[in-house]
Amino acid sequence: DKAILAASAKHPIVPLPRGQFYNYGTAGFRMKADLLEGISFRVGLLAALRSRKLNSQAIGVMITASHNPAVDNGVKIVDPLGDMLEQDWERYATALVNAPSDEALVAVYTRLATDLKIDLRLPAKVIYGRDTRPSGHTLVVALAAGLEAANAEPVDFKILTTPQLHYLVRATNSEGTPLSYGKVSEVGYYEKLAEAFVRAMRGRRINGPLSVDCANGVGGPKLAEFLKYIPKDKVNFDVKVVNDDVLRPEVLNLDCGADYVKTKQRAPPSPKSLPGVRCCSLDGDADRLIYYWVDPESGFVMLDGDRISSLAASFIGDLVDGAGLRDELRIGVVQTAYANGASTTYITRHLKLPVICTPTGVKHLHHVAQGFDIGVYFEANGHGTVLFSPDALSAFRKKEPQSPAQKDALDTLAALGDLINQTVGDAISDMLMVEVILAHKNWTLRDWAMTYADLPNRLVRVEVGNKDLFRTTDAERRLSHPEGAQEEIDQAVKKYKDARSFARASGTENACRVYAEAATRSEANELAERVARIIE
Ligand code: NG1
Ligand code: ZN
Incomplete structure (x- = not known):
């Protein structure tokens, strides 16, 4: 197909060293933003195929790297009901993106259409949005070029939180049906939430102000916008939006946000959390939430x-x-x-x-x-x-x-x-x-x-030669490979009270993670280190 061939040449894929491949992982394609332009173009082609496969329903594409640093970005596909791309299709995404040349890309695209019995004459619709990362602009241009080459209708919702894009996909596909999910607009999202919030509260009072750390990401402006929809006479929601600087890209997720709070187990250094004040943190694309406060007596307490x-x-x-x-x-x-x-x-x-x-x-x-x-x-x-x-x-x-x-x-x-x-x-x-x-x-x-006391725990990242050697069973709680490793972990766990530990390969980073919990903090630390030594 000539249109795809010509457009692909303008949005080339960056070749990886021999033997390495791009992979549609837990969070779609996610990496340094400068590797993503060609990938975004090809994801456009795949989203168009997916829309046609599903009777021309709208498919979503979100451009974000969530809690990752500002230089990263990512591309992720959303299915018609607003859930994640069906797992079978991750393989097709990976196949398209790894096609080594423009010609090979057209060949994979055509083969997928044939194998999946997709009628390429059907209409296709793809709606998309991005977070506040500056690289998002280039990636949207590449995505739109992919959609144009595949002759799909593009709907650009500009800057959104990830969950807003998911909402819009579902709202688009349910519009005018008895299962309508809401108005197909960002305003529709705010109206739906505000109305339901007031109705759920019905006169109950909120216990003091809430400081919301927005990770200097898209959640900042979107939360500020949402708050305008809450009638002040109906709910006393006193929100202070902090870390909402989206004009300096380098501060995104920097020393703030839900991932910082959870992994560092402390409040962001800035702005300083006042003792006793209720706080929460969102991540860079506003799909994660952690609550906490700094107690005048016991210090930082986290509600994850x-x-x-x-x-x-x-x-x-x-x-x-x-x-x-x-x-x-x-x-x-x-x-x-x-x-x-x-x-x-x-x-x-x-x-x-x-x-x-x-x-x-x-x-x-x-x-x-x-x-x-x-x-x-x-x-x-x-x-x-x-x-x-x-x-x-x-x-x-x-x-x-x-x-x-x-x-x-x-x-x-x-x-x-x-x-x-x-x-x-x-x-x-x-x-x-x-x-x-x-x-x-x-x-x-x-x-x-006060409902229960968390067990002390420790999560460590362990660099290993080849993380693919680590394979798990039992919902990742046990290692099946390398052989013998699980027996050693079991032996280590036995030495501690109320202890549990497991190791697995990360799905988003080139490393393994070890988790350990035990009755005391020092035992949890010791166990995590023991297990880390077993697998490294
Ligand atoms: P990996 O890298 O596979 O552990 C991490 C998080 C997940 C999930 C994904 C996607 C931990 C231990 N792991 O996965 O919970 O959120 O990233 O963002 O937090
Ligand atoms: Zn996120």
């Missing part, structure tokens, strides 16, 4: 994804009981091996809810959460959401309340169904959910932190 998950599961579980729906709706929690063991114990023993462990990466958690009527899933790093099945959503609306308390529970559940982003983890939506729950319970962050 596991805490948000157990808070949501506990509150929603109580509402479902209150609404008289416990026998009808199955509630479950989905975690990864990185979830703190204390959270798992709290959810299973205290909340009496089932917990399923999946491999790392939200696509796995999302998929398993869909198996429940109410599926709560969060990674420890603060990325997650709560999914409601169509049965659950209709039960909230249709069940006849037998008492005012039951009506109240049903109304709150229905409001949460609209407030919580159903497509993907969304820091702004999750933050509103947390505020609703704390307001309903009349809890401070300290009350929330």
Whole structure:
């Protein structure tokens, strides 16, 4: 195809050293931005194929590198309902992107169309957005060139948070149907969230101001915009937006943001967190959320994804009981091996809810959460959401309340169904959910932190010769290869009380990660170091 051949020549792929390939990983293609132009062009071709394969439904493409440094960027495909690209198609993405020449690219493209029985005459529609990284502009131009070469309709939503793009994909494909997800615009997103927030609050009061660190990313301007939609006379939401400088690209994710807070286990140095003030941090594309405060006595206290998950599961579980729906709706929690063991114990023993462990990466958690009527899933790093099945959503609306308390529970559940982003983890939506729950319970962050005590834990990154030698089973909790390594880890774990440890190859970095938890901080550290020595 001549159009593709000519356009591809203008957006070439950067050849990698022999034997190395670009890979569509957990977060799509993510690397130094200057390697991504050709990749973005080719992702345009793939998104057009995917749209045609799915009866011309809109496909999304998001350009972001989330919590990674400003010089990085990434390209990621979103499926019609706003969830991640179907796993089978990751291979096709990888095949297109690694085609060694323009001619080879056309050959792979044509072969994919034939093999997948795609009618190239059908219309195709692709909607896209990007975060605030300056490199995003070039990548959008390349993406648009790919769409033009593939004769697909492009819809450019300009600068967005990742969850906003997911929202827009689902809204586009459900427009005018009974399952309409909301208006197809950024304003539609704000209106939907603000309306549901006010409805979920219904006069309850928020316990003091909230300082929101936006990682100097796209979340800053978008949160500020959203706040304009909250009627001041209905909800007293006193938000101070900090680290919202998007004009100096180099400060993006620098010493701030959800990833900094979670991995460093401390508050961003700037602006200084005032003792006792409620704080939270978003990441660079506003899909992760971590809460914390600096206690005048005990210092920094963090409430991470596991805490948000157990808070949501506990509150929603109580509402479902209150609404008289416990026998009808199955509630479950989905975690990864990185979830703190204390959270798992709290959810299973205290909340009496089932917990399923999946491999790392939200696509796995999302998929398993869909198996429940109410599926709560969060990674420890603060990325997650709560999914409601169509049965659950209709039960909230249709069940006849037998008492005012039951009506109240049903109304709150229905409001949460609209407030919580159903497509993907969304820091702004999750933050509103947390505020609703704390307001309903009349809890401070300290009350929330008191529900259980985290086990001390340590996460270390270990450089290894070849990370591909490390293969796992049992949702990444055990190593099957290299042979013998797991036995050694088991021996090390046995030496400590309440201990757990595992090692796995990172899906996003060229390294292995070792996680360890134990009864005391020093034991957790010691165990992590022992296991690190086993695998390096
Ligand atoms: P890897 O690099 O595979 O450990 C990291 C995070 C995941 C997930 C992905 C995608 C940890 C331990 N791992 O994966 O939770 O968020 O990045 O962003 O935090
Ligand atoms: Zn992110």
